[in-house]
Amino acid sequence: SRSLRLAVIPGDGIGQEVVAEGLKVLAAALPADVKVETTEYDLGARLYHRTGETLPDSVLEELKNQDAILLGAIGDPSVPSGVLERGLLLKLRFAFDHHINLRPGKLFPGVKSPLAGDPKIDFVVVREGTEGPYVGNGGTLRTGTPQEVATEVSLNTAFGIERVVRDAYRRAAARPRKKLTLVHKNNVLVHAGHLWTRIFEQVGREFPEVTTDYLHVDAATIFFVTQPERFDVIVTDNLFGDILTDLAAAVTGGIGLAASGNINPSGDFPSMFEPVHGSAPDIAGQGKADPTATVLSVAMLLEHLGFTAEAAKVEAAVAADLAERSGTRSTSQVGDALAARVSG
Amino acid sequence: SRSLRLAVIPGDGIGQEVVAEGLKVLAAALPADVKVETTEYDLGARLYHRTGETLPDSVLEELKNQDAILLGAIGDPSVPSGVLERGLLLKLRFAFDHHINLRPGKLFPGVKSPLAGDPKIDFVVVREGTEGPYVGNGGTLRTGTPQEVATEVSLNTAFGIERVVRDAYRRAAARPRKKLTLVHKNNVLVHAGHLWTRIFEQVGREFPEVTTDYLHVDAATIFFVTQPERFDVIVTDNLFGDILTDLAAAVTGGIGLAASGNINPSGDFPSMFEPVHGSAPDIAGQGKADPTATVLSVAMLLEHLGFTAEAAKVEAAVAADLAERSGTRSTSQVGDALAARVSG
Numbered sequence A, B: 001s002r003s004l005r006l007a008v009i010p011g012d013g014i015g016q017e018v019v020a021e022g023l024k025v026l027a028a029a030l031p032a033d034v035k036v037e038t039t040e041y042d043l044g045a046r047l048y049h050r051t052g053e054t055l056p057d058s059v060l061e062e063l064k065n066q067d068a069i070l071l072g073a074i075g076d077p078s079v080p081s082g083v084l085e086r087g088l089l090l091k092l093r094f095a096f097d098h099h100i101n102l103r104p105g106k107l108f109p110g111v112k113s114p115l116a117g118d119p120k121i122d123f124v125v126v127r128e129g130t131e132g133p134y135v136g137n138g139g140t141l142r143t144g145t146p147q148e149v150a151t152e153v154s155l156n157t158a159f160g161i162e163r164v165v166r167d168a169y170r171r172a173a174a175r176p177r178k179k180l181t182l183v184h185k186n187n188v189l190v191h192a193g194h195l196w197t198r199i200f201e202q203v204g205r206e207f208p209e210v211t212t213d214y215l216h217v218d219a220a221t222i223f224f225v226t227q228p229e230r231f232d233v234i235v236t237d238n239l240f241g242d243i244l245t246d247l248a249a250a251v252t253g254g255i256g257l258a259a260s261g262n263i264n265p266s267g268d269f270p271s272m273f274e275p276v277h278g279s280a281p282d283i284a285g286q287g288k289a290d291p292t293a294t295v296l297s298v299a300m301l302l303e304h305l306g307f308t309a310e311a312a313k314v315e316a317a318v319a320a321d322l323a324e325r326s327g328t329r330s331t332s333q334v335g336d337a338l339a340a341r342v343s344g
């Protein structure tokens, strides 16, 4: 019998509720001979208020020995903005070198898009996860005075760009349409932008079968709402990827459905899977949250660990459930329905 | 008789065509006793290829003596990305301290939005225009090698943020709904983000009648497509404003209709008005471009120079034209129709 060591970080707000359903579906999907050893870590607002810590070193060490991490959501209004995001979520992404932040944008049949005319949407955003404006490099001078100056430094390396760009080309090459779009803002952010553009062209020579184009980030948002069907694979920087994937979630039926994987393809550290949505404190604890985004993140987790058939089963269960949705169901009703489909 | 010194920079691609229509409507709108002295400056790709210059010092000096600038569009595929943008367009915005980049997002009656369900959209984005990631501060190390590092530095000052935030509060206070939304990413870009947030709160104490809220930029893009009616006035940084205003243009019927003003309220330097769209080289010279965005930018120019009634007349002409649109018309047919409405 095989075993799978899974770290679970439910986090704040609706995190707890959606993660419970994700685990339910995971259990239903895995082959009988696979034993899941889950270790739950109580990180987030509660720990922060109790101890002032966001990610204790001992926890970081333990997490290194896990096969994967399932995360619910991080963030609470009682904690100053940025503390948990930088001290926990981004710390994990950077510590475990999650440089491939994978975010599908898919409009499932039966799901209503806010866009008119039922567009066909099926793309994936490969967001860089360990560089750019997210590095936390910056500071303030004359803090708190009318003369304050604040900086944010975007750091970009050829090494970091090349690996995510090559990953995106590989994904594009493996898809039927074989199309890859680079999104940046190279007419304004010329230093980083030209580095991205040059590497994008260089690596492209290894993939002559992939069609490429380039869009400025502002223009990309236009096409997301006017021509989303034009996209197949998109590769972009950390901040642009953050913005575009929320927009992608919106046009594909909302963040209740948007999954993500923070992936380190080397396997040196565990990859981490999480819904794109936040902790939604306004609806927390009421059983109202849609766990589908978490369940789809579980499908990505399965895929990442090599359980390809099981991942497909979970995605198919979600597709079937969405196609037949009617009325309101609670968080656990949705989870139960999905688990039943996966087992059935 | 009064006179108005207007610098005209048609620029590249469709710039020439749309500016011609903008001037036609301007002439039709102005009171008979106002003499317009236009000076045309041939800046853009042509000048760059001829002389290597983007904005000669002598031109910059002359522009200082103008009352306003009307700009068409800048950019051509024959010029490396960034050269004209940084060397001409952004140079003007920075040299003339255009810190209020004003961009209305309004869905006119009769205009089709890509969003389902005919939302009511009427907001204005007050984009900071002289700071943030647009300052051009950054560089590369080991350029062109596999070890290259590229940086982009976002510079933010209390001075620069306070003036744009106060301007946005004033605009919000003058509108019926009196609502102001700050958009940033203060959970990741904590240095700049907290400075924006603190100043937003401080200045807000002077405007108790204005309702405020805060959105992360990623969440803001979601609401742009799912609940655009929730926005009244938005204030945001230079880069987020760039992204959000293209998205705003998309949901309000396209960049063919999106106007903008690069405003220096002090009057020390001329303000500059331009459509949000680019030079669209693919349709240039064919009389296909919609000049409406330029005409609406002319309305903003009129408003800025104190011709309030005339500005309203131009906007009313556009509204009437859009409400009755059918079939395709050429660039000059649209301009003629608008000029006729304004004079009639």
Ligand SMILES: CC(C)[C@H](C(=O)O)[C@@H](O)C(=O)O
Binding pocket: A085, A086, A089, A090, A242, A276, B187, B188, B218
């Ligand atoms: C919570 C926040 C730090 C995070 C990000 O900006 O990456 C979130 O928006 C996301 O997209 O996962």
Ligand SMILES: CC(C)[C@H](C(=O)O)[C@@H](O)C(=O)O
Binding pocket: A187, A188, A218, B085, B086, B089, B090, B242, B276
């Ligand atoms: C052309 C480019 C430099 C410019 C910008 O990024 O500001 C444009 O996108 C705009 O929004 O006016």
